[in-house]
Amino acid sequence: MGTAEQRLSEEAQYCADTFNGAIASAAISAAWEIGLLDELERAGRVGIAEFSATAGADPGVVRALLVALSSRRIVTLGPERTEAATGAGFADAYRTKGFFYWLTRGCGELLTTLPAKVLEHDREGDFVRRDSRAISVACRNIARTFFDPPLRKLLETVECTTVADLGCGSSDRLIMLADLMPETRGIGIDVAAGAITVSKEAIAAAGMEDRIALVQDDVLNLSPRDEYADVDLLTCFLMGHDFWPRDNAVTTLRRLRETFPNAKNLVIGDTCRSTGVHGPEHGMFTLGFETVHTVMDQYIPTLDEWSSVLEESGWRIADRRMIDLPAFSFIYRLTPA
Amino acid sequence: MGTAEQRLSEEAQYCADTFNGAIASAAISAAWEIGLLDELERAGRVGIAEFSATAGADPGVVRALLVALSSRRIVTLGPERTEAATGAGFADAYRTKGFFYWLTRGCGELLTTLPAKVLEHDREGDFVRRDSRAISVACRNIARTFFDPPLRKLLETVECTTVADLGCGSSDRLIMLADLMPETRGIGIDVAAGAITVSKEAIAAAGMEDRIALVQDDVLNLSPRDEYADVDLLTCFLMGHDFWPRDNAVTTLRRLRETFPNAKNLVIGDTCRSTGVHGPEHGMFTLGFETVHTVMDQYIPTLDEWSSVLEESGWRIADRRMIDLPAFSFIYRLTPA
Numbered sequence: 001m002g003t004a005e006q007r008l009s010e011e012a013q014y015c016a017d018t019f020n021g022a023i024a025s026a027a028i029s030a031a032w033e034i035g036l037l038d039e040l041e042r043a044g045r046v047g048i049a050e051f052s053a054t055a056g057a058d059p060g061v062v063r064a065l066l067v068a069l070s071s072r073r074i075v076t077l078g079p080e081r082t083e084a085a086t087g088a089g090f091a092d093a094y095r096t097k098g099f100f101y102w103l104t105r106g107c108g109e110l111l112t113t114l115p116a117k118v119l120e121h122d123r124e125g126d127f128v129r130r131d132s133r134a135i136s137v138a139c140r141n142i143a144r145t146f147f148d149p150p151l152r153k154l155l156e157t158v159e160c161t162t163v164a165d166l167g168c169g170s171s172d173r174l175i176m177l178a179d180l181m182p183e184t185r186g187i188g189i190d191v192a193a194g195a196i197t198v199s200k201e202a203i204a205a206a207g208m209e210d211r212i213a214l215v216q217d218d219v220l221n222l223s224p225r226d227e228y229a230d231v232d233l234l235t236c237f238l239m240g241h242d243f244w245p246r247d248n249a250v251t252t253l254r255r256l257r258e259t260f261p262n263a264k265n266l267v268i269g270d271t272c273r274s275t276g277v278h279g280p281e282h283g284m285f286t287l288g289f290e291t292v293h294t295v296m297d298q299y300i301p302t303l304d305e306w307s308s309v310l311e312e313s314g315w316r317i318a319d320r321r322m323i324d325l326p327a328f329s330f331i332y333r334l335t336p337a
Numbered sequence: 338m339g340t341a342e343q344r345l346s347e348e349a350q351y352c353a354d355t356f357n358g359a360i361a362s363a364a365i366s367a368a369w370e371i372g373l374l375d376e377l378e379r380a381g382r383v384g385i386a387e388f389s390a391t392a393g394a395d396p397g398v399v400r401a402l403l404v405a406l407s408s409r410r411i412v413t414l415g416p417e418r419t420e421a422a423t424g425a426g427f428a429d430a431y432r433t434k435g436f437f438y439w440l441t442r443g444c445g446e447l448l449t450t451l452p453a454k455v456l457e458h459d460r461e462g463d464f465v466r467r468d469s470r471a472i473s474v475a476c477r478n479i480a481r482t483f484f485d486p487p488l489r490k491l492l493e494t495v496e497c498t499t500v501a502d503l504g505c506g507s508s509d510r511l512i513m514l515a516d517l518m519p520e521t522r523g524i525g526i527d528v529a530a531g532a533i534t535v536s537k538e539a540i541a542a543a544g545m546e547d548r549i550a551l552v553q554d555d556v557l558n559l560s561p562r563d564e565y566a567d568v569d570l571l572t573c574f575l576m577g578h579d580f581w582p583r584d585n586a587v588t589t590l591r592r593l594r595e596t597f598p599n600a601k602n603l604v605i606g607d608t609c610r611s612t613g614v615h616g617p618e619h620g621m622f623t624l625g626f627e628t629v630h631t632v633m634d635q636y637i638p639t640l641d642e643w644s645s646v647l648e649e650s651g652w653r654i655a656d657r658r659m660i661d662l663p664a665f666s667f668i669y670r671l672t673p674a
Contacts, residue, residue, distance in 0.1 A: 008620050012662075015429035016621040018365075018409045021358015022440060023624050026448040028355075033452035061455045064631040070616040071624050072355045077615070087616075092352035103359060105452060111363040112445025112468075115370035118398045131449075278414070279407040279424075283345050284353040287360050287408050294401040325349075 020071040026108075027068035028093055028100040036065065040075065041094050045085040069093075098141030099285045099326070106135040107292050117295050128296050132194065139238055140172045142326070147237055147269050148176060150321040150331055157319075158265055158333070160184055160233035166219045166256075167191075167239035171199035175206045177235070186212040187227060189219060220252055222259040231260045233267070240270035244299045246309060253313035257336060266315055269323075269331035273300040277327075285326040303328060310334070357408040363445075364405035365430055365437040373402065377412065378431050382422040406430075433621050435478030436663070440625045443472040447632060454632050465633050469531065476575055477509045479663070484574055484606050485513060487658040487668055494656075495602055495670070497521055497570035503556045503593075504528075504576035508536035512543045514572070523549040524564060526556060557589055559596040568597045570604070577607035581636045583646060590650035594673060603652055606660075606668035610637040614664075622663040640665060647671070 008016065031037040034055055039046050048066070052059040066084040069075045073089035093100070103111070109129050116122050155177075161184060165174045168188030178186050186208075188199050196216050203212045213227065220242065222228075234256060243249040256266060274286045293300050301309070310317060315334035323329035345353065368374040371392055376383050385403070389396040403421040406412045410426035430437070440448070446466050453459050492514075498521060502511045505525030515523050523545075525536050533553050540549045550564065557579065559565075571593060580586040593603060611623045630637050638646070647654060652671035660666035 009429075011426055011429050013620065014410065015426055015433060016619065017354065017617070018358040018361050018426075018430070019433070019436060019440065019621055020617075020619055020624050021355040022362035022448065023628050024355050025359035026451045027628075030452040030455055034455050055455075056457050057455045058457055058460055060631050060634075061460075064628050065451075065455065068624060068628055071619045073351065073617060089348055089352055089355075092348050093355070096352060096356070100356060103356065104449060108445065108449025111359065112441060112449060114363045114402075115367040115442060118367055118371050118394045118402065120393050120395055123395055123398075280354070280357075280410060282353065282357055282408045283350065284356055287357050287405060291360050291364075291401050291405055294397050297397075 020068075023068045024072040024074065025100050026104045027065045028074070028097055029105045031065050031069060032097045032101060033105070034062075036062065037094060037097060040084070040086050040090065045083060047083045049082065095145065096284050096325070098138045098145060099288065102135060102138035102142070103288045103292075106131050106138050107288070110292060110295060114295065123297070132192075136169055136195075136198070140170055143173060143237055144176075146323060146325055146329070147331065148173065150323060151235075151237075151267065151269065152176075152180060154267065154319060154321055154331055154333055155180065158233060158267075160265070162187065162230040163233040163235060164189055164228065164231040164260065166234060166236040167242075168199060168214075169195050171202050171212065171214070173235065173237060174199075174212055175202060175208060178206075178208055178211055184211075184233075185230075187231065188212060188214045189217050189222075190214075191216065191218040191220075220248070222255060224259050224261070228260050229262060232262050232264045234260055234263050234265065235267045237269045238271070240268050240306075241272075241293075241298070241300050244301050246301070246305065249301070249309045250312050253309070253315060257314045264335065265318070266334040267331060268334065269329070270306075271300075271326050271329040272303045272306060274328050275302055275304075283325075283327050286328065289326070303330065306330070313337075354409075357405075360405045361409040361411065362437050363441045364402045365411070365434055366441045368402050368406065369434045369438060370442070371399075373399065374431060374434060377421070377423050377427065382420060384420045386419065432482065433662075435475045435482060436622045436625065439472060439475035439479070440629075443468050443475050444625070444629050447629060451632065460634070469529075473506055473532070473535070477507055480510060480574055481513075483660060483662055483666070484668065485510065487660060488572075488574075488604065488606065489513075489517060491604065491656060491658055491668055491670055492517065495570065495604075497602070499524065499567040500570040500572060501526055501565065501568040501597065503571060503573040504579075505536060505551075506532050508539050508549065508551070510572065510574060511536075511549055512539060512545060515543075515545055515548050521548075521570075522567075524568065525549060525551045526554050526559075527551075528553065528555040528557075557585070559592060561596050561598070565597050566599060569599050569601045571597055571600050571602070572604045574606045575608070577605050577643075578609075578630075578635070578637050581638050583638070583642065586638070586646045587649050590646070590652060594651045601672065602655070603671040604668060605671065607643075607666065608637075608663050609640045609643060609665040609667070611665050612639055612641075620662075620664050623665065626663070640667065643667070650674075 048059050048063050052062045070077050073087045074093045075084040076087045077084050164187040168190045171188045174186045174188050243252040316337040318335045319333040321331045385396050385400050389399045407414050410424045411430045412421040413424045414421050501524040505527045508525045511523045511525050580589045653674040655672045656670040658668045
């Protein structure tokens with residue numbers, strides 16, 4: 001019979017690893033959401049009974065999550081399965097938890113119903129639903145972990161009195177920037193009413209109501225306002241691909257010059273479509289980002305396509321940081337051409 | 338920047354493989370449902386434009402599915418990404434597609450919402466939804482591929498006039514048995530109205546209305562009926578774990594003796610809880626089967642627990658087949674003790 005003693009063929013185990021990857025990915029999201037991943041990061045180990053009692057969690061399900069994580073080396077379970085410790089894969093999984101959460105919690109329904117999103121007659125109307133709360137939580141974590149550190153570095157040489165963040169989401173970045181530059185005022189711009197609500201709470205919690213204002217406005221279709229006149233720094237993260245297709249991207253970037261006539265810097269960061277990646281070489285996030293946007297029929301430009309658009313955009317590249325993770329990601333500091 | 342040229346650390350790629358496994362698993366289900374997997378099995382290759390035109394599929398999404406499959410070696414894409422061919426992992430993925438479909442299409446919502454199924458206060462009422470159509474399609478494929486061949490072998494020495502299949506589902510197995518034993522009559526028993534409806538259609542399509550009858554009845558709570566009196570062979574597949582916990586299993590098995598007083602054989606096949614499997618050793622299905630049933634709070638017995646129950650069940654083991662895939666699976670032929 002098929003027992004642990006019996007070794008699977010290499011290909012059969014590789015196939016099982018694919019299957020187990022789906023379960024472990026969901027388990028990472030669950031372990032993060034209930035605080036299990038943070039407890040493992042903090043203490044290096046966790047007792048199932050103790051953790052479950054504190055968190056109000058079902059111990060059997062907590063054990064099942066840990067077994068799923070162990071299948072991908074994220075934790076190792078003790079011999080009695082009463083406790084777990086961080087494994088060889090923990091550091092990478094912890095660092096990239098935002099991508100897993102984006103995929104399984106934010107885009108899980110898209111994956112579940114993927115078979116019904118391929119045929120043309122299924123691809124009509126509002127055929128994709130994502131969990132916008134989960135996407136927002138995931139993107140905040142991704143931005144903090146991978147984009148904020150190089151952004152802070154890049155802003156060391158930039159002076160500004162008023163920063164506007166385009167597509168501000170939860171205003172997490174604006175609050176970080178206001179912390180970083182104590183003399184600076186901020187304006188958060190987002191088209192989503194939900195983002196404005198969440199931002200209000202976050203700004204109040206940070207005690208920054210007097211320094212950060214909010215405007216519900218569509219970044220893809222802006223026109224000048226009195227409050228935009230003072231803005232000398234623009235930031236825009238993880239939404240640049242929404243500017244596309246190409247003609248729209250040129251128009252949107254040019255219009256920023258008119259909408260913010262005193263902007264001296266536009267700092268834009270985003271992830272591009274991969275090039276030259278084949279089969280099992282796909283690193284973290286790339287395949288998820290591209291699969292999901294293809295299903296949603298949203299174009300993702302390559303880095304070369306971005307460069308070509310910038311040449312016509314009314315802006316020129318003053319500085320840049322290329323980002324390793326997520327791959328094919330950039331932060332450009334642009335100045336008026 | 339992070340390009341294909343730059344090699345990820347081994348652990349970082351292992352972590353990315355976990356993430357990519359979630360996408361590839363959903364892509365296997367989608368590729369099977371739209372006929373792409375069968376076309377690859379038939380022809381060994383597929384042209385994206387041709388397949389999409391024939392299937393009425395979006396070519397960009399078909400390409401995205403193939404890229405996802407390529408990330409796990411199931412296919413390889415041509416240099417222009419206009420066609421794909423079966424890869425080193427194709428045979429295993431094709432053979433086990435029913436497990437992927439069970440997991441991502443049947444239990445996808447459970448995985449998406451897994452973070453909200455761990456805390457006790459979330460685990461009340463009807464907190465798990467699965468796609469019963471997808472589960473039924475998946476289980477039919479799993480039974481046909483992995484359980485029917487040893488079942489046929491095991492029945493070579495068995496004579497019967499009337500077979501009753503407990504938890505008959507789509508009646509796929511009953512139709513197979515009626516084909517195998519042309520002199521035999523069949524009775525399909527299932528508690529689900531949907532199963533009875535699907536069965537009626539399948540039996541009519543097979544032209545077997547005069548040989549196979551259907552009874553909507555709860556296998557966990559049967560009592561004698563006139564039509565049960567003639568049954569001399571009972572079959573029961575992939576539902577034995579529903580008999581548990583232990584006391585219920587003993588009661589249910591004993592009651593089968595009374596309900597079917599002329600049964601000379603009970604052939605029961607199911608998958609057990611694994612023992613002695615640790616971390617990355619988890620083979621196909623085991624982790625999914627156990628995670629899902631733990632979340633649903635449904636007990637899965639081990640093989641030893643089954644053996645111990647059989648000793649008290651009023652039946653004794655006359656013959657058995659152990660099954661390698663899914664691991665920890667058995668078919669017992671039992672006779673009245």
